[in-house]
Amino acid sequence: MQSVAFVARLPSTCPGTLVQASFEVRKDFDGSFAYPLVWWFPPDGRELLFTAGWEGDGELRCWDAATGRVSLEFDVPGDNLIVHNGALAPLPGGRLVLATSDPDGLHRWDVHTGQLLGRVSDTTMWQVATTTPKSGRTVFAGAGIDGNLHWWDAATGEPVGTPWKCHHGYVMTVTGVTLPDGTPLLVTGGEDGTVCRWHAESGKPVGEPLPVSPGGRVCVVAACGLPDGRVLLVAHDDKRALFRWDAATGEPIGPPVPTGDWWPDTIAVVPVEGMPRVVVGCDDDTVRQWNALTGEQLTATYPGMAVAVAALPDGGALIATGSRDGTLVLDRLTA
Incomplete structure (x- = not known):
């Protein structure tokens, strides 16, 4: 078992909040590591x-932030699980399922017991996101190496429909977005250097593909609400640039x-006291922040290469960062 240090104790939070952050697995880490995947605040x-x-150590854990102790070790078969990212699906009856994307496909886990519920694909999935269309059926959407977006029923693991062809080359990233009028979208980013918006129920494209840097690939997409009611869509490409759009x-x-x-x-x-903030974990083991509207880089930094954030109802936000030496830093973001 890795030695993981906890730094800082979080304030009490509001129950029922769900957020997620994605990360890209690299192959040059040289020490113990803990990747923050998803925050969950139960009732x-x-x-x-x-x-x-x-990478590949087979460890998947749930931590209690108040005590700094592991509250659950997941039942990982073998020792070569390589997780790309994770997403949670709250289900009727109090069930909670965690999906992880990896080179072997997508795995589903019972969050209450740590039991593996099964692998539901043999296609490499770069990322997974949770979405609940207006039909009410919660599904996992997986960004496939085959250029398709794959769907599974979060409760049963059964495939939902046929995969959608989204990009030329890999689908690198996926996230769920709800527009101000209630329209559910899935947003994908591809190896072809475009960000695409899709209606989460019909699969029809919404608007034209959004380009990033010439010759670039889309690494990650994310979204959050703005004070004026719009939804901000953010993408980071491998040319080291952030792009921002109105999701609708x-x-x-801005440029x-x-x-x-x-x-x-x-x-x-994540919104912090009404203003959206982009948080980026970099390969020099530093987490940096930008004002998502103005593009201004903020002075506050944290140690770490991996990050997860959680919006709070009082306008603040929580951050967790993971460093090369296995340290998890937990803090509250304020303006």
Whole structure:
């Protein structure tokens, strides 16, 4: 078992909150590592953080943030689980299922017991997201190496319909978005350098593909609400630039924002006291922040290469970062 240190104790939070952050697995880590995957605040008032371990070490855990102790070790078969990202699906009857994307496909886990519910695909999945269309059926959407978006019933693991062809080359990233009018979208980013919006029920494209840097690939997409009611869509490409759009119209929100010489290993976007903030974990083991509207880089940094954030009802946000040496840093973001 890895030695993982906890730094800081979180304040009490609001029950029932669900957020996720994606990350890109790299192959040059040189020590113990804990990747923050997903925050979950259940109705009993606990603050839980799900993490994956070193690439291929087979560790998947749930931490109690108040105590800094592992509350659940997942039943990982073997020792070669390589997790790309994770997503949670709350289901009727109090069930909670965690899906993880990896080179072997997509795995589903019972969060209450840690039991593996099964592998539901043999196609490499770069990322997974949760969406609940207006039909009410909660599904996992997986970004496939085959250029398709794959669907599974979160409760049963059964495939839902046929995969959607989304991009030329890999589908690198996927996230769920709900527009101001209630329309559910899935947003994908591809190896072909475009961000595409899809109606989550019909599968029809919404607007034109949104390009990133010429010759670039889309690493991660994320979204959050704006004070004026719009939804901000953010993408980071492998040319080290951030792109911002209105998720409904596709109109750019400001010019591309260069993020420096550091490779982005993780990215998340979260509103902090009304203003959206982009948080990027970089390969120099530093987490940096930008004002998502102005593109201004903020001075506050954290140690770490992997990051997960959680919006709070009082306007603040929580952050968890994971460092090369296995340290998890938990803190509250304020303006």
